[in-house]
Amino acid sequence: MRIIVLLKQVPDTDEVKMDEKTGTMIREGLQAIINPLDLHALEEALRLKEKKGGEVVAISMGPPQTEEALREALAMGIDEAYLLSDRKLAGADTWATSKALSKAIEKLGKFDLILAGEKATDGETGQVGPEVSAMLDIPFSTYVNRVKEVTSEGLVVSRVVEEGYEDQFLPFPCLLTVVKDINEPRMPTLRGKIKARRAELKLLKADDLELSESEMGLKGSPTRVVKINYPKISRNAKIYSVKDLNKALDDLVDILKKMAVI
Amino acid sequence: MDFDVLVVGEVRNSKIHSVTYELTSKARELADKLGSEVEVLLLYSRCEDELEDLIYRGADRVLFVKNEELKFFNQEIWTNIVTDVALKRQPYIMLTGATSSGRTFFPAVAAKLNTGLTADCTGLDIEEETNLLLQTRPAIGGNVMATIKTPNHRPQMATVRPRTFRPLPKDESRKGEIVELKPDESLFNVRVKTLRFERDESQNVNIQDADVVVAFGKGIKKPENVKYISELAEALKAAIGASRAAVDAKWIGYPHQVGLSGKVVSPKLYIAAGISGAVQHIAGMQTSEYIVAINKDPEAPIFRIANFGIVGDLFEVIPELTKRIKLEIEKSGGKNK
Numbered sequence: 001m002r003i004i005v006l007l008k009q010v011p012d013t014d015e016v017k018m019d020e021k022t023g024t025m026i027r028e029g030l031q032a033i034i035n036p037l038d039l040h041a042l043e044e045a046l047r048l049k050e051k052k053g054g055e056v057v058a059i060s061m062g063p064p065q066t067e068e069a070l071r072e073a074l075a076m077g078i079d080e081a082y083l084l085s086d087r088k089l090a091g092a093d094t095w096a097t098s099k100a101l102s103k104a105i106e107k108l109g110k111f112d113l114i115l116a117g118e119k120a121t122d123g124e125t126g127q128v129g130p131e132v133s134a135m136l137d138i139p140f141s142t143y144v145n146r147v148k149e150v151t152s153e154g155l156v157v158s159r160v161v162e163e164g165y166e167d168q169f170l171p172f173p174c175l176l177t178v179v180k181d182i183n184e185p186r187m188p189t190l191r192g193k194i195k196a197r198r199a200e201l202k203l204l205k206a207d208d209l210e211l212s213e214s215e216m217g218l219k220g221s222p223t224r225v226v227k228i229n230y231p232k233i234s235r236n237a238k239i240y241s242v243k244d245l246n247k248a249l250d251d252l253v254d255i256l257k258k259m260a261v262i
Numbered sequence: 263m264d265f266d267v268l269v270v271g272e273v274r275n276s277k278i279h280s281v282t283y284e285l286t287s288k289a290r291e292l293a294d295k296l297g298s299e300v301e302v303l304l305l306y307s308r309c310e311d312e313l314e315d316l317i318y319r320g321a322d323r324v325l326f327v328k329n330e331e332l333k334f335f336n337q338e339i340w341t342n343i344v345t346d347v348a349l350k351r352q353p354y355i356m357l358t359g360a361t362s363s364g365r366t367f368f369p370a371v372a373a374k375l376n377t378g379l380t381a382d383c384t385g386l387d388i389e390e391e392t393n394l395l396l397q398t399r400p401a402i403g404g405n406v407m408a409t410i411k412t413p414n415h416r417p418q419m420a421t422v423r424p425r426t427f428r429p430l431p432k433d434e435s436r437k438g439e440i441v442e443l444k445p446d447e448s449l450f451n452v453r454v455k456t457l458r459f460e461r462d463e464s465q466n467v468n469i470q471d472a473d474v475v476v477a478f479g480k481g482i483k484k485p486e487n488v489k490y491i492s493e494l495a496e497a498l499k500a501a502i503g504a505s506r507a508a509v510d511a512k513w514i515g516y517p518h519q520v521g522l523s524g525k526v527v528s529p530k531l532y533i534a535a536g537i538s539g540a541v542q543h544i545a546g547m548q549t550s551e552y553i554v555a556i557n558k559d560p561e562a563p564i565f566r567i568a569n570f571g572i573v574g575d576l577f578e579v580i581p582e583l584t585k586r587i588k589l590e591i592e593k594s595g596g597k598n599k
């Protein structure tokens with residue numbers, strides 16, 4: 001089995017700042033980590049490889065420092081890592097990100113499965129997985145919490161939806177986005193880390209993608225962030241001490257009655 | 263006709279899902295600003311609700327596709343049909359709910375149509391000078407609100423967080439038409455097969471549709487104590503939510519998790535008991551209408567986003583609250599809601 005994992009590097013902080021002019025995130029100076037859900041995608045890929053044999057390849061699009069994320073993935077045990085990094089790709093929305101990734105994937109040769117996170121913790125759209133699959137014209141599923149069966153033709157997966165679980169069959173090649181319930185990601189081993197430090201990253205540039213400039217980066221993005229607000233979330237709560245529990249409950253019950261909740 | 267708004271609705275358990283009415287209402291407002299029409303598209307195998315209801319609540323036209331193949335959700339069939347309808351009808355704006363199905367098929371449709379898609383919006387408006395759709399959404403764990411435009415590509419597409427907009431009241435004098443669509447057979451010929459759907463019978467799992475969510479965290483200390491929460495939830499006919507810490511401890515299943523790596527909820531009332539209020543949790547519940555926090559630590563960040571807080575031991579507060587609510591319901595003649 002040849003599995004491609006889509007890895008996104010995200011800022012590891014809650015203090016993310018935006019460039020008010022371009023409406024894009026200022027990523028410099030922030031600690032960066034692998035998008036937490038992508039670790040679960042990676043783990044699932046490694047487990048499938050352990051069971052069925054084959055190869056796990058990761059690809060990430062981002063600034064040069066994305067190399068760190070790929071080295072971490074190498075330390076966890078993937079076989080090959082591709083870094084797609086180019087100024088021309090900067091500022092991409094999900095359409096332009098997916099376009100670039102799907103063109104890059106076409107360069108990586110035959111594959112059976114693409115695994116991605118259900119969503120990234122920064123942009124939080126959850127759109128890149130489904131968009132990549134549509135652009136590659138392969139079947140896909142989302143919110144996958146279990147790979148139940150692997151046959152030579154395809155997979156049976158379970159997905160979590162609002163009211164329960166749905167089982168789906170997908171023939172190869174296909175794409176899945178996973179939720180954290182699917183597995184417990186492993187830690188990189190010391191041996192893995194040493195190997196990862198020496199491993200060679202494969203670099204891809206915008207020119208490798210056979211895309212016109214009008215399909216790339218900010219310029220190629222159909223959506224445009226035009227305004228950013230930092231909402232003040234405080235609601236100025238009425239706070240009661242448990243010493244005044246009776247009064248608190250009187251007031252609360254009144255409020256619930258007014259809201260027609262009871 | 264050039265500025266029509268197309269809502270892709272949802273039929274769940276043979277009923278028109280509330281998000282469909284919410285979006286129809288918003289679409290009506292947008293279409294009135296644009297001087298255009300609202301069309302609602304429904305795909306289903308069975309629907310017990312009257313389609314006229316959508317016209318009474320703001321639609322000019324209801325388009326429906328009825329087919330046995332639509333019994334279970336199938337992202338590929340949905341993508342095919344919705345893309346086909348969009349190509350034929352050329353809407354100016356296309357909206358669907360940011361539900362598990364909307365967030366699945368809509369990005370695929372956007373990719374096929376080569377247009378932009380704004381995710382999980384909580385605000386929509388028309389910019390007067392340009393007639394463009396202004397799409398507002400929270401991102402980065404609710405730390406920013408971004409306003410997004412799709413200046414040059416059509417349709418302008420957005421998924422919208424359920425429970426964000428209010429349905430219009432029923433106006434039976436409104437007129438409109440109901441049209442059955444018969445998409446080409448080939449659109450049902452797909453690679454993904456939905457094999458079965460298993461309803462989660464564990465208590466009150468549908469936290470995204472609930473009016474009231476009672477959520478607990480690490481503060482309940484051990485699994486036996488979940489019963490205090492269940493009792494309160496039962497009295498309020500509420501769904502049960504949980505922090506990730508509680509889910510990781512296996513005190514309750516993952517479908518109940520609220521937050522950045524769980525579900526996003528916007529109920530009328532959210533009660534958080536023994537939850538500290540980490541940003542990743544808040545990201546999943548801060549758009550709730552009214553938030554009640556119960557925590558023994560007065561410094562817990564959850565109090566900063568609450569409307570109502572009780573500083574104290576939840577084991578003292580929750581049973582007392584449950585008792586009071588039951589009493590209140592009894593007094594009002596046992597009618598809960």
Ligand SMILES: Cc1cc2nc3c(=O)[nH]c(=O)nc-3n(C[C@H](O)[C@H](O)[C@H](O)COP(=O)(O)OP(=O)(O)OC[C@H]3O[C@@H](n4cnc5c(N)ncnc54)[C@H](O)[C@@H]3O)c2cc1C
Pocket residue numbers: 006007008009023024025035037038041059060061062092093094095097101115116117118119120121122123124125126127128129223225378379380381399401402406408410
């Ligand atoms: C505040 C804000 C709001 C935004 N809103 C929108 C919006 O509504 N619509 C829109 O089109 N764009 C939007 N964007 C842009 C969007 O965040 C970027 O395009 C981003 O690169 C991808 O989207 P995401 O973070 O939402 O990823 P998601 O779609 O949430 O990511 C899902 C998975 O796709 C894979 N993946 C995603 N990006 C990469 C990558 N670069 N390399 C490898 N794998 C990847 C990972 O497996 C990841 O887990 C917004 C950006 C900001 C800053």
Ligand SMILES: Cc1cc2nc3c(=O)[nH]c(=O)nc-3n(C[C@H](O)[C@H](O)[C@H](O)COP(=O)(O)OP(=O)(O)OC[C@H]3O[C@@H](n4cnc5c(N)ncnc54)[C@H](O)[C@@H]3O)c2cc1C
Pocket residue numbers: 036121478479480481482504505506507508519520521522523524525535536537538539540541542543546556557558559562574575576577
């Ligand atoms: C990438 C990432 C994604 C995440 N996603 C999520 C997510 O989706 N959802 C989520 O919830 N978290 C998420 N987290 C975890 C989050 O950071 C917190 O760790 C988690 O929310 C804490 O859960 P908690 O409030 O139940 O536990 P704690 O933070 O341990 O808080 C327990 C609270 O209970 C109170 N308490 C204790 N005893 C009592 C008592 N007897 N009476 C009253 N109060 C009491 C304490 O004062 C404390 O405030 C994520 C973290 C990361 C890094």
